Amino acid sequence: MSYKVHEIAREIDAEILCESDVVVTHVADLEDATQASLSFAASNQYLNKLKSTNAGAVIVSQDLVAACPSVALVSNNPYLSFARAAKLLHPEKTFTSSIHPSAIIHDQCEIGENVYIGPNVVISEKCSIGANCYIGAGSIITAPATIGAESCLVARVTIVGPTIIGLRGIFHPGVVLGGDGFGLANNQGVWEKIPQLGRVRIGDDVEVGVNTAIDRGALKDTIIGNGVKLDNQVQIGHNVIIGDHTAVAGCAGIAGSAVIGKHCAIGAASGIKGHITIADGVQISGMSAVRQSIDEPGLYSSGTVLQDIKSWLRNATRFKDIDSLYKRVNQITKKLEDLDKGK
């Protein structure tokens, strides 16, 4: 694709401060950019690279205009403007509607208009695939699923429990929807399986990363709200509810029946205990352990800082003594107060 920069500015709601015939063909970062590149500088961090960029045009925040050596597209949210410009210049590959002859599809499925179903796809239950869906190679659906229009199973996505997916979903390879939750009852030391009977319900505009698992509910449903974004290798237990527009970074795990609010950001590799509730607008830093409900929005963290192994060992060992240390300091304080009084 190639666009004149003022066309792009119009499309991405950025302001262009000069007349310009510059044409760009692709996005690039400031360092790699050429005259045909559109780049971006979102904050002062980018100042040095901005000054020396060869980009034909740069999306910048207002305060960086003066430093921009090429055509400046001024935006209140340069990163967002850049995302949109990138979509313009690099539109998603379109697909031709087709059903690969190797696909094995249950004869009572409803298949919408203009659908792509790739090689070796298996749909062995009555399912409904909405219009303009892309069901990538090797995807397997063995449970009743309803997939909303314009959704995309990139490749090798598996659906094995009853599942409802909204519009425009994106599911990356290795995703498994509707697996049985970890429901076990203990009978004198022996685990007995509890049938998992709920569904997975996924809203509109949800993206789910590589090898992420979302279990079906036990009795109720597992619910993923609209606009939720899950990164790679995430684990979502049964009956979890995730509010709209919450993002969960890679390797995070959310245990069964946890309820996460809207507009939350769950950091990478963090863990949310089961059966707790996280308020709207909570942010959890990476690798934090969330063992209790959180009632107030804000940014939370747990863990210790990294140290060289010798220092760490010394301090980690003393961690065992914090409580006794605390009590000793209390005693000392008391003793000093007594001394004071004694004077």
Added chain:
Amino acid sequence: MSYKVHEIAREIDAEILCESDVVVTHVADLEDATQASLSFAASNQYLNKLKSTNAGAVIVSQDLVAACPSVALVSNNPYLSFARAAKLLHPEKTFTSSIHPSAIIHDQCEIGENVYIGPNVVISEKCSIGANCYIGAGSIITAPATIGAESCLVARVTIVGPTIIGLRGIFHPGVVLGGDGFGLANNQGVWEKIPQLGRVRIGDDVEVGVNTAIDRGALKDTIIGNGVKLDNQVQIGHNVIIGDHTAVAGCAGIAGSAVIGKHCAIGAASGIKGHITIADGVQISGMSAVRQSIDEPGLYSSGTVLQDIKSWLRNATRFKDIDSLYKRVNQITKKLEDLDKGK
């Protein structure tokens, strides 16, 4: 399915305190239950919901009988009784024995009676599939495997190293059995691969969750005991031994050559170091790091509590000073003792 509640009571070994013709058709939780629902209340936590439930019948513990507004099925272990009632009312889907024409099966495999082999299954080695096994769509076996009777590969399970599976196993999508362990020897900074020659041996009644990996042994075997339950996204390194009836929750990792006892419960996202030994009956809380052997049964934990980011930063920074703080308090104590003596 529909059952009279006294039939269910008999099957699940619960006591029913009155004559009743109530018929239930499904299980539900207390909130969603209708007259046709069987529900359960396992502890006082459920008291309020129990009082207002519309369930036709409720499995309750003895102390909740009085609060139960409908037919009470009294059980010493309501959760277990509920699991069994759910199996009665929602029996697993049966399958018709068949081998899908798209399945590609090595001609020297032994295939038991009444087996289902789904679309696009590949079995490219001499394998033995026991009677009544279900080999779900897209499963791939490229190594000699023996799969015990009544086992189920739900879909898209992969076996790439020599593997023995006992009776009634359940393996969820994305499971990989018999991958090479992480065996590397270092040659002046360059890693050389150590051939992985062992097997995976899995007992009876084992369930393995979505995207869980169990590596083959290096020299000896990786061994998963009877009744072991592994949740989703779990990593089991080479030569690990897991004792009977141990449960491992989602995202936990057990490094190579660790030996876990029987009847343990390993919390979600916890990590067990390699080459250590965990006694029978140990419970590890979620997100704990287990870096040393544990000799005594009990419940163990590591990590810090979650705090708002400012408080956390202050304390996490001071973590570096715990040891020096400890020593200073020792000095202060000494000094105060000297003062005392000086009087």
Added chain:
Amino acid sequence: MSYKVHEIAREIDAEILCESDVVVTHVADLEDATQASLSFAASNQYLNKLKSTNAGAVIVSQDLVAACPSVALVSNNPYLSFARAAKLLHPEKTFTSSIHPSAIIHDQCEIGENVYIGPNVVISEKCSIGANCYIGAGSIITAPATIGAESCLVARVTIVGPTIIGLRGIFHPGVVLGGDGFGLANNQGVWEKIPQLGRVRIGDDVEVGVNTAIDRGALKDTIIGNGVKLDNQVQIGHNVIIGDHTAVAGCAGIAGSAVIGKHCAIGAASGIKGHITIADGVQISGMSAVRQSIDEPGLYSSGTVLQDIKSWLRNATRFKDIDSLYKRVNQITKKLEDLDKGK
């Protein structure tokens, strides 16, 4: 395979201290070894087992020669020598060049000499597969990929973004290369996807474990150096760069745009924050959280030690008070100094 021990000694650069006609057929550990076994003892830890082994020959370090009850092959690096002997005695299965009739391959692919392409493989883009490659059953490639000679996709590997793989790579089942990174711009609370346009570039002699994901770059490429070894369930975010000969253990996560040096060892289940830089030669212990760049080689750790739950709770709760405790001790020290001065 069977070898005379002096043949093996020559091949693995070990010294054999006596004439010997002993023939071994396989490797085994000291406990399980028979007269036909070659075993190894790398350090004093193995002393007792060495003394009682029945192995026909043992690879030992110099200081263990005296304790060896059978033929000793003396090596400066017994573990490495053992790795090489294991390769001799247990050579990898060779494959017959063939393309399974069920494989679906884009007609503009370049397929090298002596390649194996297994059942149900899908290559739906113009790709280049080097000589002697093994593309295992169920692997799916839907993006332009170049795979260097002698590489092996064990089974069910998925490549969905533009990818370049060097020579002799090994990719285990469930690996996904080239998935979209987690690139999102926030528009007043709603996430908008940023097109992911970069590639995955992987050097020579790289091994990638089961269910590990490597995302494609956003603008630049994600780069995995020569000789890098990634274990199972690892997550590599977009634009990550990993230096040559670095090893990453299972379940570790490396967030977007992190740069890891050469010859690093990243412990299991540890997490590396995005956009930070780790120097060459850094070792991170398991389950550590790396939130800041590391400039110096060395071994680093974070977290606390494991305790029984009661002790842990007491100390973890006091973790919240470390900073205030620190300040109180400062005050006490000050007070005692004042007392001293007052004397």
